[in-house]
Amino acid sequence: MRFPLHIATDMMRWQLKNWWAGNSRVPVVLMLEPLHTCNLACIGCSPERYTGDLRDRLPLSKCFEAVDECGAPVVSVCGGEPTVYPEIVELVEGIIARRKHVIMCTNAILLDRFYKKARPHKRLSINVHLDGMKETHDFVVDRAGVFDKAVAMIREGKRLGYYVCTNTTVYRETSVDEIEAMCAHLTELDVNGILLSPGYHYEAIEGDDHFLYLEEIHAKFRRILELSKRYRKISSTPLFLQFAAGLREYPCTPWGNPTYTPKGWKGPCYLIDGQHYPTWKEFFGGVDWDYWESRKDPRCRNCKMHSGFEPSVVRKLGENLGDVVTMARWQLESVRNRRAA
Numbered sequence: 215m216r217f218p219l220h221i222a223t224d225m226m227r228w229q230l231k232n233w234w235a236g237n238s239r240v241p242v243v244l245m246l247e248p249l250h251t252c253n254l255a256c257i258g259c260s261p262e263r264y265t266g267d268l269r270d271r272l273p274l275s276k277c278f279e280a281v282d283e284c285g286a287p288v289v290s291v292c293g294g295e296p297t298v299y300p301e302i303v304e305l306v307e308g309i310i311a312r313r314k315h316v317i318m319c320t321n322a323i324l325l326d327r328f329y330k331k332a333r334p335h336k337r338l339s340i341n342v343h344l345d346g347m348k349e350t351h352d353f354v355v356d357r358a359g360v361f362d363k364a365v366a367m368i369r370e371g372k373r374l375g376y377y378v379c380t381n382t383t384v385y386r387e388t389s390v391d392e393i394e395a396m397c398a399h400l401t402e403l404d405v406n407g408i409l410l411s412p413g414y415h416y417e418a419i420e421g422d423d424h425f426l427y428l429e430e431i432h433a434k435f436r437r438i439l440e441l442s443k444r445y446r447k448i449s450s451t452p453l454f455l456q457f458a459a460g461l462r463e464y465p466c467t468p469w470g471n472p473t474y475t476p477k478g479w480k481g482p483c484y485l486i487d488g489q490h491y492p493t494w495k496e497f498f499g500g501v502d503w504d505y506w507e508s509r510k511d512p513r514c515r516n517c518k519m520h521s522g523f524e525p526s527v528v529r530k531l532g533e534n535l536g537d538v539v540t541m542a543r544w545q546l547e548s549v550r551n552r553r554a555a
């Protein structure tokens with residue numbers, strides 16, 4: 215994923231520090247879920263995410279403890295819906311005060327409330343969920359009007375001076391023509407980044423369906439890879455897009471984006487409801503990382519999630535000079551585009 219230069223620099227510093235300390239497994243983005251409450255009930259989402267019960271949310275102190283223990287330079291605040299978290303502004307400000315970068319992932323329904331209380335900061339990105347254009351997105355989130363609200367909040371965020379990105383999951387059913395229309399629309403809105411990631415249903419591991427599914431994802435991402443050459447706001451790395459298109463392979467890096475929830479540290483990854491660990495030490499020392507990196511588990515066979523594999527792009531970069539050149543060009547291009555804007 216493309217980060218602004220000051221964030222990329224912080225991430226490099228963090229990697230060097232760990233390399234110097236001899237740490238081979240280094241978390242880069244903490245996925246912090248302060249609550250499992252949501253104001254939407256999207257199709258396919260687990261029912262526990264929209265209970266409406268705020269009592270099981272994490273207290274601020276536990277969130278900050280997780281940020282400090284994990285140490286990752288970037289914290290992605292997700293959930294549930296983070297703008298429903300009553301202490302969201304204090305949480306964002308507290309993470310920024312720790313000199314971390316915050317990505318707040320939101321469906322945008324309550325963003326106006328957040329904008330009234332918060333203020334833009336160079337360490338804060340607003341990441342709006344959009345799974346297509348109006349008809350598709352409103353269908354996925356199972357509520358009319360959410361697409362229009364999201365677009366209005368993107369506009370308002372840009373007007374107020376926020377760094378605003380979007381996050382799209384591409385499913386088997388998603389049309390790439392629609393993704394292109396969405397990229398054109400978001401480019402007009404001058405968003406700062408468009409993250410596109412393959413959807414993943416690990417329940418579909420029986421029979422031959424998943425092979426078809428994987429081939430379809432590859433075909434879609436071959437087209438998206440081409441789109442990324444025209445729509446420069448697409449922020450998934452070119453090497454990740456090649457992986458999603460089936461043009462290269464990577465081991466998984468599940469420890470790159472560890473997840474902390476009201477139930478504890480979730481292992482092995484954001485997707486698999488394996489086990490929850492009460493402490494960072496038990497989690498980081500307790501998960502069999504060799505096994506999960508290998509992708510031997512049937513649930514991993516078709517997974518191409520950016521949270522598992524964008525860190526692999528970084529981890530494996532030094533092994534191929536051509537890849538280093540590709541990534542350096544891509545990052546420099548984004549700096550040039552920003553200067554030209």
Ligand code: SF4
Nearest residue numbers: 466468483514517522
């Ligand atoms: S391959 Fe996917 S499902 Fe398996 S550990 Fe990695 S991120 Fe999780």
